[in-house]
Amino acid sequence: MTNPRYDIAVIGGGPAGMLAAGMAAQNGAKVILLEKNEQLGKKLLLSGKGRCNITTAEEDPTTVIEAFGKNGKFLYSALHEFSVQDTINFFNQLGVATKIERGQRVFPVSDQALDVLRALTNWLKEQKVRVVTGCTVIKLVKVGRQIEKVKSSRGDFFAGKFIITTGGQAASFTGSSGDGYAWAKKLGHQIVPPVPSLVPVRTKDAWVKDLQGLSLKNVRISIYQSLKKHDERFGDALFTHFGLSGPIILDMSKKIGTLLANGSVELRIDLKPALDFPQLDARIQRDLKKMSNKAFKNSLAELLPQKLIPVIVRMSGIDPEKKANNITKEERNKLLHLLKELRTHVSSLLGHEKAIVTAGGIELKELDPRTMRSKLINNLYFAGEIIDLDGPTGGYNLQMCWSTGYLAGTSAAL
DSSP: OOOOEEEEEEEOOSHHHHHHHHHHHHTTOOEEEEOSSSSSOTTGGGGGGGTOOOEEOOOOHHHHHHTTGGGGGGGHHHHHHSOHHHHHHHHHHTTOOEEEEGGGEEEETTOOHHHHHHHHHHHHHHTTOEEEOSOOEEEEEEETTEEEEEEETTEEEEEEEEEEOOOOSTTGGGTOOSHHHHHHHHTTOOEEEEEEESOOEEEOOTHHHHTTTOEEEEEEEEEEETTEEEEEEEEEEEEOSSEEESHHHHHHHHHHHHHHTTSOEEEEEESOTTSOHHHHHHHHHHHHHHTTTSBGGGSOTTTSOGGGHHHHHHHHTOOTTSBGGGOOHHHHHHHHHHHHOEEEEEEEEOOGGGOSEEEEEEOGGGEETTTTEESSSTTEEEOGGGBSOOOOTTTHHHHHHHHHHHHHHHHHTO
């Protein structure tokens, strides 16, 4: 028996694929969704540390677009068609109540990514999308400027139009192995080389390991190369056994990776960004005076997290047993600079398997931003992380998936 013909075949059952398939079906198309894992949304379940940071609460589309850097303007049409508020309304209508947390992050009230995935899979059932899991796509068969069918481990599937939403290479253990890049390349598309983005960094300095598990709140971290500052962010960071992670580091990782290709990169951590040098010096003098008869190593408890104190004491070169009131001006100055410019050197980024998203992908110039259709293949569309768009942490990348998935699905169904 030959496979029935579908109006639209969607390849890849992540956020963009589920939105594209459901929206196409909602607009009257007969849709099949092919996923190589045994379940849909495997990576979605990991997002927001299992809580699913659905989107950002940033209402101004221009600000959302700017967050994606120079390629962001490609998103104008997609965000116009399916905005941040549309996303929140969509999930609310599917029964997923949402809340806004620090940093304008939108989460389900239940704090369960599984609730988001269940809502989407139930919606796909309601829209009568045929979902085929455990289906490895082998190739897309092209005739002229059209895709004719998909050859897969589950047989051949014929459709009038095809949407590729296979993601990038981030969190590769979830099945994001970059298959879609290879198919697109064979079809004539240019691929901007994929690199890990939103990824932790390895550092060279031994002291960093002593701080494993220490979370830094409201710090400022700057990136330096050859004594020039290239970027800085304010927020939270985390020391790990290999280096640094947390929102600030993830957001700067793409820039760090670019700079590493040209030479060594230094990170400078301002532990007290609310105070300038003179203000912090006055604060240190006050604390030392208050603790005048205590050993230096016991005089910093009000200034620093407990875990950080031995490291700072050691790096300052000040005798840990020296009385606080005997600290010299030169010693205090050394301490001051450590607190305002705690320096560590990056050795590398962690790889795709530890990244949240992939930078790079399908060259945007070869896609129509108003429809997500390929300019090279008449009946082919792309959406989600496979295209050359990546944003910061905080729900931006999922919003890009929802918006481009929506646009691809509704456009293909016309």
